[in-house]
Amino acid sequence: MSEIVLETRNLVRRFGAFLATNDVSLKVERGARHALIGPNGAGKTTLINLLTGVLPPSEGQVFLEGEDITSMASFRRVKRGLTRTFQINQLFNEFTPLETVALAIAEREGVGHNLWRSIAGYGKVIDEAAALLARFGLSSVMGERTVILPYGKQRLLEIALAFASKPRVLLLDEPAAGVPEDERHEVLQIVADLPADVTVLLIEHDMDLVFSFANRISVLVAGAVFVEGTVAEISTDPRVKAVYLGENA
Template sequence: MTVASESSIALETRGLTKDFGGFRANSDVSIAVRRGSRHALIGPNGAGKTTFVNLLTGVLSATAGSVLLGGEDVTRASPQARVRKGMARTFQINQLFADLTPLETVALAVSERLGTGAQWWRRLGTRSEVVDEAAELLTRMRLGDVMTRRTAQLPYGKQRLLEMAAALACRPQVLLLDEPAAGVPEDERHEILDMVEALPAEVTVVLIEHDMELVFSFADRISVLVQGALFTEGTVDEIARDPRVRTVYLGEEVVHA
């Protein structure tokens, strides 16, 4: 491991804490994600992974601690401001626009990024740079053949791909993937995993996952959350060999390996 300089950190949390009433869902979590890395965040069910993501993206506000994006403190920034500063996410449970088509969904994200999303005088589809980029991204994400169908009618695996496409349309520097393959039937799974593998190298990816097979094949660094706190952190090999991590998972679920 080389010593990381300040500017090579894409995303950092310092003492991030979240209380729900008397329950502490996240406790003093400090992690640093290097630019361009594939950083996995794992932990058993109820470890506070989703709370952590919601703190990162600003859906929840932190009780204490801070979030730094590219060195800039964004702890008080709104979710949409964080998107504009380069952080995008997918959701563990699909959060899509059921009544829109994938083409509209991605075109929406692209025009928002280009700052033309509030134009009320233009007809949709008349900006070729928006449509072309949306169509190109959807084709690359293997959604080319369904881009004009209603999202609610798409197979689940396709909807998971659209989750990723919508986030990528924001051209993020940091992409948070919240269990990208969750709930996907076995025969559609490979498509999701291929797309996760094929993510642009310059994008820093934070993968929230408890599927160990996916984590070990994809990540270069792993943070383990247990009961809301950072349990340990290390390279894939270090975590794989750590007997304490196995103990945490045993009894929780069978480790896919």
């Protein structure tokens, strides 16, 4: 069995009386393409928030590469190789895409605290930022303010920004949401092209996309892991169908 990089043990999160995450114990192997699916309100985003430290859990623990990171600050988790994208774009509106990714690269390289040298002087950071933006088709708008970019471009920047941190574990919260249908596969293609040892945990509603991308799937219902298995197992599981049909009915 291969190495577990991300693990939760009996994770619980309550909002008042509402149980958003109910005793979730999840194991994600290194290099996995792991999808997290489930009906609306199943607690998928809450789980991502718990994994990345946006929210503290009510109970339970989170481990990254064997280390207990349950109470670690978000930025430290990112430094240890865990990062994410957001379902709703979380960008720096007044920044240009170039400034945005340059910031992330500078922080990754550990020069973010330098307050004396101009950021223009970090040639390697700028070059890498430019190359990354080119890869996401954002070169032409790299000098515009993010807030005036069309939604599709902002969405790409959202994902490019997570890439800039060079994560070893990447959590994608509905990366294709709002991206036109014919371009979704290309977005995920970039993700699929990540080195094999980068672990990806994906939340997605589009089942075709999930089945073509993932090699392992967890189904979340009402905050708890309902069933977990390979693509073949999940796609033929009658119970999963029932959950989704039940939602649609």
